[in-house]
Amino acid sequence: MVTISKNRQTEPIKNLPDGPKTPRLIQTIRGVLQPLKYLEKSSKEYGDFYTVKFAGFPTQVVISNPQAIQEIFTADSKTFYAGKGNQFLHPLLGEHSLTLHDGNYHQQQRKLLLPSFHGERMKAYGNTICQITEQVINQWKLGEVFSARQAMQEISLKVILRTIFGLDEGERYDQLRQLMGELIDTIGSPLKSSFILLPILQKDLGNWSPWGKFLRQKQQINELLNAEIRERKAANDFSGEDILTLMMLAKDEAGQPMSEAELRDELMTLLFAGHETTATALAWALYWIHSLPEVKEKLLKELNSLGENPDLMAITKLPYFNAVCCETLRIYPVVLFTFTRIVQTPIRIMDYEFQPGTLLSPCIYLVHHREDLYPQSKQFKPERFLDRQFSPYEFFPFGGGNRRCIGMAFAMFEMKLVLATILQRTELKLAENRPVLPARRGITMAPVGGVKIVATK
Template structure:
């Protein structure tokens, strides 16, 4: 007797699959929630396609996936949508021994005492950006947070904080990201058939030329660092000195792809998370008051002290829970037959753990649509219940840096300014390239300067 369970899921026609893909691009959260209600926490997105793509938001199943033996899955081939942005030597697009090698080389700059060296840079950049705000005037929240996060990543990763190279790279990166940022323009990434270079006035042609200009600046910076006799503490310099187990350094192509990966992974995502946090803090006065009371207890002159603030941590965690920037983790392609929760998966099946659906399970997070930081004070969630940075051997290596930056930027802003949303219209998540972000129309007004400022952040 065969006790194997049968996967549930829709059986759309070819036209139906095309319509679903467009729905996924323009309103991804709605289609996720609808399918979850119809088919549960493990389902195939289309029964009549090969290979099968299976959505999973069951914590027990996620634990089996994230803790599976090496060689069970291949993640590289499932992320090809990122290839035009990142390059084929990006950590995200590597698998097996190559992935492990790059991961070991990239890990040291993002942990331990290295974080403390970035704290003053983050604080100063935040201060420079927000010093331009004027009392009584509104500002575009996303644009301001993008400015902070981009300047932080350029400084920390490249050691660039001024000069022609800095200005040019900042301008080009912004144009490239905006070029694939809307739901319509992001179709360039989801539909390879649209990736045709018809010259500089065509969407893909503009993308390729911007990418080429960015690459030229990056390779110039790599060359300058290789030839420099001065000591630098940016991540590029650390990676130039890194050696693998065979004593081999990264090639220029590997460096380029990893640096671009850090740029995109550490810029857009942080800007979106910060924008959401400011939105929720203003929407809920009780959250704001608790947070301000805690921020006023910061000790003197130590930016890294924000790491110890429990309520600030809870606010950041809840921000990343309710609207995770990456709504899915990286896909896994089955290489060896595996059974998960009574389902049997053959090689070639693509498993897609859903961060958003897991974060909105009623059994884990009662009233999941409500913003409640206290959840993270009352309970410690497992890596299979809370996974804004992915899981297993694909967990984001920059998560500690991202959390630190988010806390320090929020603390710097909130200890100096009283902010208020320009209007109380509810903000909904929208497609931003490959991620989901708050609307670009989110604006806040500077009500006044705070009379009490934390000495650690002034």
């Protein structure tokens, strides 16, 4: 646990930290096309606090000091705006998305959504996750090279559609599957990602323009989500166990349910956040497990110790298995930063006094690669998570504070059950004997080439 000095009042207060002096456009290009290289170079040169300037965004401070991050995560929620810092996601998620709001509305929506991802409700999804994984596995052809990321996308999207909507067949199910895949691919490269990250490029020049195509795909998805919500309401049947049913039944403190627009945008948030991020993490996990034979051997030994047809909850509690998942999320976190905090009232963070309007960006990647916390940080070593327990300011792949991802427990649950099912039912090997590197894919960092893999048994 990070401890905060009691003698800070005697320390000198610094102005905004120094940072790269290159023009804003050059910083933007480097940040989009070479994010890890640019982060590491800047951190090495300027330290745990440095200022960056990106086109279309206000000046922001990148922070990679655990003590500072603790102070940010534990500060009164009124100290910062966080939803306002996510407005670049508005075209993707919609104006009512939980991630774009602060204050009472954010707390209310979070309170309505949280029960769907915890306790007995989550356990009930375990069999569904395993069944869907087996269905996808059965489509793999022995000796045929396929993309692990695409296969994991298929699994994660089916899991989302089944658990959120209760859908596993039908025209609307097929349309959502196709459109979500197309939407992700529209922003699926470092260059294409710039249309989401840079408002200046968001010009609708018709169906064939990148932004125009994106907007029309998003509109089609919205129409499908609206149609599903209206049908549920018209049928007045709320007996299902899916998350949409729970959301439609949920009421705020005034006894009011969510509006159609709120339901739609929260569904889109869950679809996007629970689909691409989980698939990316699973692809990375398969890469590391199959590139390091000793890791795979230890995993299988631990899994086999549970015997045949093990209890699903027992799988999720295996210590080495958990360590492998954590190390996967450490070495290449799916997103590089937590949600940006915009200072609302003056606050002192360590040696800095930040004024209202300042953007603070805690960097997950840089903290996860601090050599004082993770020696030989570029190496995949699950034992780190067996040897010590890291604080939520030293390891935070799902963000932190009151903005931590509400689907964190579900994502870890799904990740472990999918991997366990694959390891127990198949034998895989990497199709290419070379390191796989990360690259920007939308707002996530995904393996270049998707991790080419072959089923041998």
